[in-house]
Amino acid sequence: MFMSFVKSILAASLLAGVMSVGPAQAEFPERAVTLVVPFAAGGSTDVVARVIAERMSADLGQQVVVQNVGGAGGSLGAGNVARAEPDGYTILMGTVATHALNPLILKNKPYDAETDFAPVSLLVVVPNVLVVNPQLPVKDVKELLALLKAEPEKYSYASSGNGTPLHLSGELFNAMAGVKMQHVPYKGSGPALTDVIGNQVPIMFDNLPSSSGHIKAGTLRALAVTTAERAPSFPDVPTMAEAGIPGYETYTWNALFAPKGTPKDVVDRLNASAKVAMADPAVVERMKEFSATVVASSPEELAAHVKAEMAKWTPVVRDANVQMD
Known part of the structure; x- marks a missing residue:
C-alpha cells in the first residue's frame, strides 16, 4: 500500500516536471x-x-x-x-x-x-571630407572660396539627401565662409558621388569611407577633412580649420x-x-x-x-x- 502511494507521488512529480519544462525556446537567431x-x-x-x-x-x-x-x-x-x-x-x-x-x-x-x-x-x-571634381580649377579651400565669391550662386554641391549630415555640412560651409552654393540632393552618397565624378555637380561633402577610393584613384580631389584633427589615412589633407575656416567641424x-x-x-x-x-x-x-x-x-x-x-x-x-x- 505504502509503495503504491510512493509510486503515485513519483509519477505525479515526473508528470509535473515534464509539463513545467514545456517546449524549449529557440535561441536567437533562427533565421536571417x-x-x-x-x-x-x-x-x-x-x-x-x-x-x-x-x-x-x-x-x-x-x-x-x-x-x-x-x-x-x-x-x-x-x-x-x-x-x-x-x-x-x-x-x-x-x-x-x-x-x-x-x-x-x-x-x-x-x-x-x-x-x-x-x-x-x-x-x-x-570623418567627412570636402571633395571636388578634378576639372574644377581649385587646389585648396582658399582657391575654392575665391572661385565661389567671384561667381556667386554659379556652383552647386551634391549631398546624400535633404537634411543629411552632408547637406548640413554644405549649409554650414556656406554660412561660415560667406558663400552661396546651390544644394543638389540625392537619394544617397553613391549616386551623388557618381555625378560629382562625372562632373554633373562639381563639389560635395562626403563621408570619407565612400570617397577614399576615388581620392586615391584621382577621380576626386580632397580639399579638407571636416574633423578637428587630420584623418590618419590622408595625413596630407588639411582640416577645414587649417584650410581657412576656423571652428568648422562635422562628422x-x-x-x-x-x-x-x-x-x-x-x-x-x-x-x-x-x-x-x-x-x-x-x-x-x-x-x-x-x-x-x-x-x-x-x-x-x-x-x-x-x-x-x-x-x-x-x-x-x-x-x-x-x-x-
Whole structure:
C-alpha cells in the first residue's frame, strides 16, 4: 500500500516536471537578420554595413542581409525599422542623420529617435571630407572660396539627401565662409558621388569611407577633412580649420538599432555579435583604411550618445535655419 502511494507521488512529480519544462525556446537567431541601410548602395553607411554584416553573419550563424531603403534623408528606412516586429530580425544601421538631424529638421516626424528604438551599439565615428571634381580649377579651400565669391550662386554641391549630415555640412560651409552654393540632393552618397565624378555637380561633402577610393584613384580631389584633427589615412589633407575656416567641424557615425520593445536578451546577443565584428583584425584594418574610429559601445552608451548628439546639433540646425516637411 505504502509503495503504491510512493509510486503515485513519483509519477505525479515526473508528470509535473515534464509539463513545467514545456517546449524549449529557440535561441536567437533562427533565421536571417535584415540590416536596413537607410541610404542608397555605395555610400559610407552602406560600406560600413556590408563589412559588419559579413562578420556578424559568421558569428550569429545566420545571414545578416543588407537591405538599402533610401529616401527622405534616411527617415524612410529608419521609420520602417521603428515600425518593424520587435524580434531582432529587422535592425537599422543608424547615423547622425537618422538619430540627431532628422528629428530636429523634419516638421512631420515619422518616429521618435530616443523612444522608438532599442539601442544596440555605436560602431564607428567617421570623418567627412570636402571633395571636388578634378576639372574644377581649385587646389585648396582658399582657391575654392575665391572661385565661389567671384561667381556667386554659379556652383552647386551634391549631398546624400535633404537634411543629411552632408547637406548640413554644405549649409554650414556656406554660412561660415560667406558663400552661396546651390544644394543638389540625392537619394544617397553613391549616386551623388557618381555625378560629382562625372562632373554633373562639381563639389560635395562626403563621408570619407565612400570617397577614399576615388581620392586615391584621382577621380576626386580632397580639399579638407571636416574633423578637428587630420584623418590618419590622408595625413596630407588639411582640416577645414587649417584650410581657412576656423571652428568648422562635422562628422558622422554608424550605430545599430532595433525596434522598441525588442527583448533584452536579443539586444544583448546583437550587441555581443557587433563587438565580435568590431574586434576582428580584418574589420579593424578595413575601418582604418578610411579613418573610421572603432567604438563598439554598450546599448546604454549608445542611448547616452544619441541624447548628447541631439543636444549638440540643436543650435547648429537652428542657426543654419534648415527645416523640411
